[in-house]
Amino acid sequence: MTDAIAPRYGRRRRTDKVMLGLCWAATAFGLGWLVLILFSLIWNGASGLDLAVFMEMTPPAGSTGGGLLNAIVGSLIITAIGVAIGAPLGMLAGTYMAEYGRYSKLASVTRFINDILLSAPSIIIGLFIYGAVVVPMHGATGIAGGIALAVIVVPVVVRTTEDMLLLVPNPLREAASALGLPRSHVIIKVAYKAARAGLITGVLLAVARISGETAPLLFTSANSPYWSVDPFHDAMANLPVTINNFVNNPDPNWRRLAWAAALIITFAVLVLNIVARVLGATRAPK
């Protein structure tokens, strides 16, 4: 009987070897691309980085030197506006879904819509804010860019806030309620505190998500070669759209700065992700 089984077993063993070999190959293939990307990013980005990148304005085409100072500052302002609008809104909505309407119709509809917004094409969000803010304001502004980014922040924060509040054990809330605390105090002083690390993680992930977003900024904050810090008037310089414009131009100095800007953004995103991870792993009530 073993004789009859042996050849078939041999075939099964071979199939196993081949398929698992392919899994190894897939991993090597997948990670290989990503290593390549990071390598060329660091190689080209680091050679373009110097102190002037952080000290000087974006140069006109055809010149040498110059930096990205106005774009970096503009990006920081737009991101700050996005988080300042999006994070509180998202946190409140997430609170409603986890604390008040856990099983209500509104919460389940919002949850579903929120999940769709989470992966909605960001260029569409740019179009929407163009129509809703840029056209009434008669031109691209930093605040329009910030609002576009806020629309991306909201679903991320809603999701993490709800998840994190659901992890807070109910006996904590019951104990607080038993002491006679009103519901809003139970949420703000007990549930929020217990879930604090998770809530901060959510906001950090949202910042990481928006700091490289380009598509929603193309028509909302646009770009500016000048020092631009007033979010209510005129286009505002920012790193992603600067990269977009510089890559599309054959000027070698602009391309050097585009690589440097790409390295700065990637580095910032990775750091934010790592901080969020460490914070989430050590403090989240899991």
Place this chain on the structure above:
Amino acid sequence: MTDMAIEDAVAQTMVASRARALNAFKFGDATFYWMTRIAAICVLLILGGIIAYLIVGAWPALTTYGLNFLSTQRWAPELDPPVLGGLAPIYGTLLTSAIALLIAVPVGLGVAVFLTELCPQWLRRPIGIAVELLAGIPSIIYGMWGFFVLGPALANTIEPAIVSFFARVPVLNVIFAGPTSNQSIFNASLILAIMVLPFITAIARDVFLTVPPVLKEAAYGVGCTTWEVVRSVMVPYTRVGLIGGIMLALGRALGETMAVTFVIGNAFRVQASIFAPGTTISAAIASEFAESADLYQSALILLGLLLFVLTFFVLAAARLMLMQLRRRAGG
């Protein structure tokens, strides 16, 4: 941590009368409740606003071109009146996403199997974290890399080789036809594949981890090889979740803008060769919207509306499937 809250409450009741404090509580409670409720409604309003804006903005083009928009290839905004058809960007969007998934799904599943079944324990966490971090890299970085590095490399080495290899094979010599260029449908698809790869891997790994160890151990117990366990136990058990994850990745690929815009060539043509330049809906909007006006702009918004409807249904289906899996897993 409740101490502080109680102290607050006690202090308040000491200074004010009990009734006033209770009233203040009631008012604060109602205010907070309504703030959260309005915020939740705001999320719905955002989606409603997007849909309303797209429909209103697309209306002139919709009434002018009607259903012909879907079948017209010509894109001539410079004419008066402009002749605008959405066939090329719609074709490009669907084709690039399909090719991207064709590449990324097998590779992503392979990596996920590697991570859950084959990888030595000490390597699991680092590779898992690396995959998740790479999923967070902004798409413009992928696009820029494709433009500067991958596109030229492919167009000068691998693609001409493929073209001459299939030159005498019918059908394939049309799909893989030259001349190759730095910007093509295939280059855009490959960049998209590289971009959604970490995403598919992360979801596939997560759903593979929901397979109860007992099931796998039972299969190993009756003598299954690792591959048989993967094929006959893990994949069937997680099928709904895997499809949901793939559709989520499809939703991403359909709407991706910056990774594609640099490498697709922005050519409004439907060509059989995947090495020819083309365009996608998002790339068309990104590169033309800023200079557009009137009917031209409306046509671009109509493209955006089509893209949004498409991704909406794909994402909705994906979420429903993932929800079904979660309900079954009891989480």
